[in-house]
Amino acid sequence: MRGNGSQTMNRTTLFGYWRSSATWRVRIGLHLLGIDFQYAPVHLVKDGGQQRSPTHRLRNPMEQVPVLTWTAQGHKHRLTQSLAILEYLNQHVAGSLLPSDPFPRARARQLAEMVNAGIQPLQNLWLMNTITQSGADGRAIAREAIQRGLAALEAECSLASELPTAAQPGDWLVGNAPSIADICLIPQIYNARRFHVDLAPFPTLRRVDQLAAEHPSFRLAHPDAQPDALPPLA
């Protein structure tokens, strides 16, 4: 994979888990950008969590997925954190995961961070387990965080009418092309459903979710389409 005058990426490998929403974001980005990659599953539940293994801790001391590795000019490269990975890949192939104008670009980053820093960390596996082991209901708190966060995201879409037109929602959260904002939204909506959050009050978010359900790159990235997907419980 070569683009934009930068070095060729060889042996691009995504370490992840089918249902990890941060891994899912990177899969969507890779497919949207047309970048070939190997998928290397790290099972977050089996063996007490393979992300805690010494091998994986050398890939990511946070004991999390995703991790992207590749070689370029004989040198090993390794990145964690889904948004850092997506920004790198987008620049590498001169892609369109971010709007080109500065303010709409910032708006897409804002909406992505509302999920990445504002919602998803509060439903993180370690946090939920730790809260529950401490005597409170980690899953209930995660559910409330998702509900509140999506409500704020929908409110942001309403408030956007005050902003310059190019930063407003179009078919997607910012304008008429999928961006990192939508890439973060879709896995979060899936998690909202798993946590039985009522999506009825979020018409903009539901509309984008429907659009993504029909988009080839989003379909290829869906957890159920991954080799490490587990069958639904009977």
Added chain:
Amino acid sequence: MRGNGSQTMNRTTLFGYWRSSATWRVRIGLHLLGIDFQYAPVHLVKDGGQQRSPTHRLRNPMEQVPVLTWTAQGHKHRLTQSLAILEYLNQHVAGSLLPSDPFPRARARQLAEMVNAGIQPLQNLWLMNTITQSGADGRAIAREAIQRGLAALEAECSLASELPTAAQPGDWLVGNAPSIADICLIPQIYNARRFHVDLAPFPTLRRVDQLAAEHPSFRLAHPDAQPDALPPLA
């Protein structure tokens, strides 16, 4: 403030709180980039939390700080999420909050996100209060999250010797100039001290913290230097 061929930013206003670590990050960035701004305090404790007021919810439906507002070409602009704001400002003035080469740039974003998405959300005021109201110790869980997160960040610095030289720590977390990674680190170290996390095992992080303590922009941005700072408890 004009730069890089983009529109002038007028009446740039930062809504924030002296001790909010995300506000603090934006203050560091504004000072490093030499951008003039007004500071508008939003008291996170007084009046049940001014971030919950109807006025502030129109600025940020997440009920959080910071929010940056300005006008350009007669149009109101508004951004939330500290990293989205910092990326915008850095591009606006062609600043150096991010390394210029793609991989070191990605590395700086990764380390910033380890704090922004991996640590700080787990010590968020709403989360700690909600956990505590649910019968567990929100502060103890936040403390553990900070300790684990900083340990992972220090481990990432050790692992960097395998990466291309330009992505390795120099004086700062990535190379020899302060970047968004350091901007996120410094407020997190301050919070670690408030939570009585032992910093002895983190020599790289402590070294950067010492360097920042002597840097003019970091000093100007410190909570104690803000107009809304509260005096220490007697």
